[in-house]
Amino acid sequence: MRKTDNIIDSLVGDLKPVPRHALERRFAIGILPALAVSLVLMLAILGLRIDMAEALMLPAFWIKSAYNALLAIAAFLAAYHLARPDGSQGRFFQIAAAIVVTMAVVAVIQLIMSPVDTYPKMILGSSALHCPLLIFLFALPVFAGNIWVLRRGAPTELRLTGFIAGIAAGAAGAWVYSWFCTENGMPFVLIWYSLGILLTGILGSLMGPRLLRW
Amino acid sequence: MMSAHSEEALKALMLLSLDGDEAAYRRLLNAVRVLLIGYYSRRMAAATKADMEDLVQETLLALHSRRGTYDRERPFTAWFFSIARYKLIDHHRGRGGRIMAETELGEDVESDYNEEALTARMDVERLLEGLPEKQRELIRQVKIEGQSVADTASRIGQSESAVKVGIHRGLKALAEKLRGGK
Incomplete structure (x- = not known):
């Protein structure tokens, strides 16, 4: 019992005020620079897509960008809630499912409106194999930032938190990659981008229990 | 309080x-x-x-x-x-x-x-x-925090039976309050 008294003494002595929104601030500090690193990495290794000027006029470019950005935002918010011991993922899985289903509908509409001989281009494109791997690569800095933040938080569901943190990083990495990728097929984005995001999610669920323990 | x-x-x-x-x-x-x-x-x-x-x-x-x-x-x-x-x-x-x-x-x-x-x-x-302070504390320690009657008795310096009686009276008063309130 004596020892507990000593611990309480030292904790009281160590007390410093905690600013409001300390957790939000920590997320901003951990994630925004990591996202900048990903962007710089992309610009250095790949560069912007060669047809950037025209691409900015294409709905396909913006739909692709929005798909990744929305998934990333939903996942970051869920990870933020899970960083509190009494937090939950809320409706993350429903929201993510709604985003993916909407993308699937867009993809089907695009296929219906296109001639059949363009299908291989829209589904496999010319980069199907390396797209998920590059997304995974650009996700890694953000993933590291996420883990850095969460290790100072207090998540209680480590595997789930790791998975969602991975999805957030994957979607952020996919968003970064979409500034380079010249694919305009929505089925392509639905399949190969989602695969890259899922890969990062799996990495998170595997590493979560080990990295996030406190 | x-x-x-x-x-x-x-x-x-x-x-x-x-x-x-x-x-x-x-x-x-x-x-x-x-x-x-x-x-x-x-x-x-x-x-x-x-x-x-x-x-x-x-x-x-x-x-x-x-x-x-x-x-x-x-x-x-x-x-x-x-x-x-x-x-x-x-x-x-x-x-x-x-x-x-x-x-x-x-x-x-x-x-x-x-x-x-x-x-x-x-x-x-x-x-x-709404209860007298003594009964309130007994109910809280034993029934809510789950401490044993013996521990509680020794902490407040009373006999175990006094603790039990206090809890019993407190619970009875609570039951009456609930019945009266409805």
Whole structure:
């Protein structure tokens, strides 16, 4: 019992005020620079897509960008809630499912409106194999930032938190990659981008229990 | 007077602590220490006393290092017992006793600290406020915090039968209040 008294003494002595929104601030500090690193990495290794000027006029470019950005935002918010011991993922899985289903509908509409001989281009494109791997690569800095933040938080569901943190990083990495990728097929984005995001999610669920323990 | 262990009282102390009030923080830590002993002793029947003391200390350290994750808009006890519960699971896991942790952490723990149970507890607190202080404290320590009659008796320096009688009278008064209120 004596020892507990000593611990309480030292904790009281160590007390410093905690600013409001300390957790939000920590997320901003951990994630925004990591996202900048990903962007710089992309610009250095790949560069912007060669047809950037025209691409900015294409709905396909913006739909692709929005798909990744929305998934990333939903996942970051869920990870933020899970960083509190009494937090939950809320409706993350429903929201993510709604985003993916909407993308699937867009993809089907695009296929219906296109001639059949363009299908291989829209589904496999010319980069199907390396797209998920590059997304995974650009996700890694953000993933590291996420883990850095969460290790100072207090998540209680480590595997789930790791998975969602991975999805957030994957979607952020996919968003970064979409500034380079010249694919305009929505089925392509639905399949190969989602695969890259899922890969990062799996990495998170595997590493979560080990990295996030406190 | 508000009980030292009610949600309202603890939350008020926590908010002061977050602003750097050392006296409030000391009171908070001493209060949650008592809660933790009750919480862990109910869930670690086979454990040694040293084990439990370790866990209490580790939870206090976690409360300290993770205090930035407390959301000022939400109940303190829900946050705090989530940490206690996590530390208990982690404690069993550390021993390779995962299965044991899962069996011990049955519905009992799950249902204890959800929002609904918390509001129910706040209702209980409100009811208890109407009792004489002595009965109120006895009911709280034995029936709510789960401490044994013997421990409570020795702490307040009374016989076990006096404690039992006090609890019995308090509960009877509560029952009458509930009947009268409806």
